Amino acid sequence: MAFIEKGQKKTYISTFRFDLKSSAALQTPLDPSKTKLTNGEESCLKSEKSETADTRKKSPKKSLDTEKRRQAAEVEFLDPQQQVVVGVGGTARLHCRFSSSGPVASCWIHDSEKVVLEGPRVCVMNTSSSSTLVLSEVLPVDAGSYSLFVRNREGTAHWSVSLFVIDPPDPPASCPFVSQLTCTSLVLSWSGPCFDGGSAITGYVVEIQRLDQSEPSDWTELSNQCQNTSFRVRSGLDPQGQYRFRVRACNAAGVSDPSEESDCIKMNTAGESQQEVTSYVEVVPDTTHKARDHYYVHEKLGVGKFGEVFRMTHKQTGRVCAGKFYRARVSREKTAARQEIKLMNELHHPKLVQCLAAYDTPSEIVMILEYIAGGELFERIVDENFEHTEPNSVNYMRQILEGIQYIHSKNIIHLDLKPENIVCVNGTGTLIKIIDFGLACRLEPGKRLMVLHGTPEFVAPEVVNYEAVDLATDMWSIGVICYILLSGESPFQGNTDAETLALVTGAQWEFDPESFDDITDEAKDFISGLLRKDKRTRLSCKKALAHPWIALSDDSNSKSTKSLNKDKIRRFLARQKWKKTGKALLALKRIIRCSKSDAPRSPLISVDANALGKEAELAVASLEKQLRSEPHFHQALHDLTESCGATVHLACTLQGYPDPEVVWLFDEAPLEKTGRVQMNYDKNGTCTLTLAQIQPGDSGIYKCCASNSLGQALCSARLTVQL
Numbered sequence: 001m002a003f004i005e006k007g008q009k010k011t012y013i014s015t016f017r018f019d020l021k022s023s024a025a026l027q028t029p030l031d032p033s034k035t036k037l038t039n040g041e042e043s044c045l046k047s048e049k050s051e052t053a054d055t056r057k058k059s060p061k062k063s064l065d066t067e068k069r070r071q072a073a074e075v076e077f078l079d080p081q082q083q084v085v086v087g088v089g090g091t092a093r094l095h096c097r098f099s100s101s102g103p104v105a106s107c108w109i110h111d112s113e114k115v116v117l118e119g120p121r122v123c124v125m126n127t128s129s130s131s132t133l134v135l136s137e138v139l140p141v142d143a144g145s146y147s148l149f150v151r152n153r154e155g156t157a158h159w160s161v162s163l164f165v166i167d168p169p170d171p172p173a174s175c176p177f178v179s180q181l182t183c184t185s186l187v188l189s190w191s192g193p194c195f196d197g198g199s200a201i202t203g204y205v206v207e208i209q210r211l212d213q214s215e216p217s218d219w220t221e222l223s224n225q226c227q228n229t230s231f232r233v234r235s236g237l238d239p240q241g242q243y244r245f246r247v248r249a250c251n252a253a254g255v256s257d258p259s260e261e262s263d264c265i266k267m268n269t270a271g272e273s274q275q276e277v278t279s280y281v282e283v284v285p286d287t288t289h290k291a292r293d294h295y296y297v298h299e300k301l302g303v304g305k306f307g308e309v310f311r312m313t314h315k316q317t318g319r320v321c322a323g324k325f326y327r328a329r330v331s332r333e334k335t336a337a338r339q340e341i342k343l344m345n346e347l348h349h350p351k352l353v354q355c356l357a358a359y360d361t362p363s364e365i366v367m368i369l370e371y372i373a374g375g376e377l378f379e380r381i382v383d384e385n386f387e388h389t390e391p392n393s394v395n396y397m398r399q400i401l402e403g404i405q406y407i408h409s410k411n412i413i414h415l416d417l418k419p420e421n422i423v424c425v426n427g428t429g430t431l432i433k434i435i436d437f438g439l440a441c442r443l444e445p446g447k448r449l450m451v452l453h454g455t456p457e458f459v460a461p462e463v464v465n466y467e468a469v470d471l472a473t474d475m476w477s478i479g480v481i482c483y484i485l486l487s488g489e490s491p492f493q494g495n496t497d498a499e500t501l502a503l504v505t506g507a508q509w510e511f512d513p514e515s516f517d518d519i520t521d522e523a524k525d526f527i528s529g530l531l532r533k534d535k536r537t538r539l540s541c542k543k544a545l546a547h548p549w550i551a552l553s554d555d556s557n558s559k560s561t562k563s564l565n566k567d568k569i570r571r572f573l574a575r576q577k578w579k580k581t582g583k584a585l586l587a588l589k590r591i592i593r594c595s596k597s598d599a600p601r602s603p604l605i606s607v608d609a610n611a612l613g614k615e616a617e618l619a620v621a622s623l624e625k626q627l628r629s630e631p632h633f634h635q636a637l638h639d640l641t642e643s644c645g646a647t648v649h650l651a652c653t654l655q656g657y658p659d660p661e662v663v664w665l666f667d668e669a670p671l672e673k674t675g676r677v678q679m680n681y682d683k684n685g686t687c688t689l690t691l692a693q694i695q696p697g698d699s700g701i702y703k704c705c706a707s708n709s710l711g712q713a714l715c716s717a718r719l720t721v722q723l
């Protein structure tokens with residue numbers, strides 16, 4: 001129960017209790033699972049663009065033509081990998097192709113720090129246009145960012161590839177719990193694993209074992225593609241049977257070990273009929289007994305902010321109930337629990353869950369509720385056998401309004417209306433009930449009530465703004481529920497809680513044309529009457545019940561009976577579950593890890609060449625030294641014989657770094673550039689001497705002399721000019 005701040009004072013209470021979902025929940029972490037993985041081998045994504053660093057330095061010495069050569073001499077990465085995903089023990093191949101003229105030197109740096117050296121598990125293969133780093137028997141510590149630094153004559157460029165090392169996930173953190181037990185069906189729900197193995201959970205395998213025969217049967221699979229953390233077992237269950245269940249989590253790397261096994265589950269042969277409340281009781285908490293003195297406690301039905309809810313049966317009558325065991329450790333929690341029980345005593349209406357008994361002893365506070373077997377309304381709606389139409393939705397909204405009208409007539413506000421608190425009475429019918437009055441408050445005449453709790457997607461602007469709340473505050477939430485029910489879209493869902501709350505206070509929303517294509521104008525008018533920022537202008541419960549969309553619903557001619565799209569509701573539910581199972585937390589952790597240096601880094605966050613560790617910086621700097629070489633002729637000059645008047649080209653190819661200076665000699669004297677004599681030195685190191693209109697006097701020995709700080713080289717040829 002909430003700690004309620006009364007009066008005008010705007011003191012923020014310490015029990016700030018927005019249902020916190022991870023702010024990272026909807027940010028998409030770099031998700032290796034999107035990359036298909038086969039047999040533990042790595043896979044990669046290609047980027048569209050290459051990246052070059054801007055760390056070029058001028059060569060210490062240049063020939064006349066060096067400027068021209070430099071323009072075309074940058075390193076350009078070609079279609080490089082962005083990320084590689086590999087299972088633990090697999091082999092990762094990080095491959096980078098590049099174009100560069102002239103010789104190159106390169107090195108790989110891990111996480112900006114460590115120079116990758118060849119070793120028993122590490123192999124680096126370099127060519128003049130590529131470098132491949134092969135890591136075998138990959139370990140989790142190998143994960144991270146690998147940057148290839150490539151140095152050529154003109155400077156250094158680098159490219160970073162992220163290596164994700166993934167493992168199968170941990171098993172689900174809890175055993176599967178059973179709810180909605182009938183004689184032939186049940187619903188299992190469990191918690192996601194504590195560690196997802198470094199790759200998002202892709203689904204669950206649900207397994208069953210039969211126990212009521214002479215020997216327990218083998219475990220068999222009920223489903224190997226369960227997407228959520230709950231699963232409805234509809235068929236194959238014998239009403240006389242006894243079963244046990246367990247679950248495994250899957251990610252791109254494989255399947256986890258099984259979770260702990262559930263308790264032995266006996267099918268509920270008593271059926272569901274006994275759960276209907278026939279008469280309302282005034283509950284006086286029992287302070288001398290414990291709940292277990294009177295009830296058998298069975299499986300967990302749900303976990304909430306205030307404690308855990310278990311299925312129970314009364315020892316004498318056999319009546320099935322739900323027991324809410326409060327987490328009442330400190331006095332504030334105890335007060336809240338007692339307040340909820342007290343409030344429930346006033347709420348006697350067929351659309352509201354009924355309190356049947358309560359236990360309040362120093363060691364526990366337990367509220368016994370009527371057992372509602374049908375599960376969450378939205379879960380029912382997405383069921384394949386269920387027809388989801390606008391008239392059906394009217395039927396649910398009317399029931400919600402009837403229940404809320406009753407509590408509003410008592411001046412009580414629910415303050416936590418959201419889909420998961422609307423549940424179905426049984427597995428087949430269309431009756432619903434409202435549960436969870438844990439945040440409900442009574443309005444005292446003449447007093448302003450301010451609260452700071454609720455669930456961001458469903459709270460009204462006045463809650464977010466910490467302004468006075470009243471009955472209209474629930475009406476806003478009913479508007480949000482109706483919007484989602486008809487479209488599957490959540491009108492104020494942002495990427496983070498902060499964004500959601502900002503969207504709520506802005507009260508800016510619209511009917512997405514695509515999602516509301518098949519929805520009648522009356523329905524839209526109904527929602528528009530509820531989602532109003534000024535709470536004074538919102539429809540009251542009474543007015544909402546009188547709205548034509550609700551009041552004239554029997555006149556089915558005016559309503560579309562077209563089936564509404566369930567996929568978006570499915571996605572909505574999956575997102576809610578995802579938030580609950582703590583996967584959001586995992587994703588958040590991964591993002592935090594990613595922002596640290598010990599973890600996979602998005603290649604989009606490029607390595608800052610100026611922020612390298614000492615060792616890495618030295619390695620990159622030494623690439624320049626590795627490039628150094630004295631001049632060397634790859635192709636020497638050839639002797640030539642040509643006729644007088646012709647144009648000849650004497651060509652040779654040269655390598656060396658720093659760029660050699662080139663001098664041409666004719667009969668030992670340096671040649672000068674003239675209109676007839678041209679010298680060229682291109683980016684590939686080709687030196688060409690062109691002589692136009694040769695004369696007999698041009699006959700002789702031509703030498704090309706190259707020199708740099710490391711040495712010199714020379715090649716020569718004879719030109720013979722024929723008359």
Ligand code: ATP
Nearest residue numbers: 301302304305306307309322369370371372436438
């Ligand atoms: P929260 O506010 O976090 O939703 P809470 O602590 O107020 O949780 P409830 O919503 O009352 O707790 O109960 C938690 C879950 O237990 C419900 O979502 C539902 O699945 C299950 N549950 C509660 N009451 C009943 C009931 N009467 N019959 C069957 N299941 C129930």
Ligand code: MG
Nearest residue numbers: 304420421436
């Ligand atoms: Mg609840």
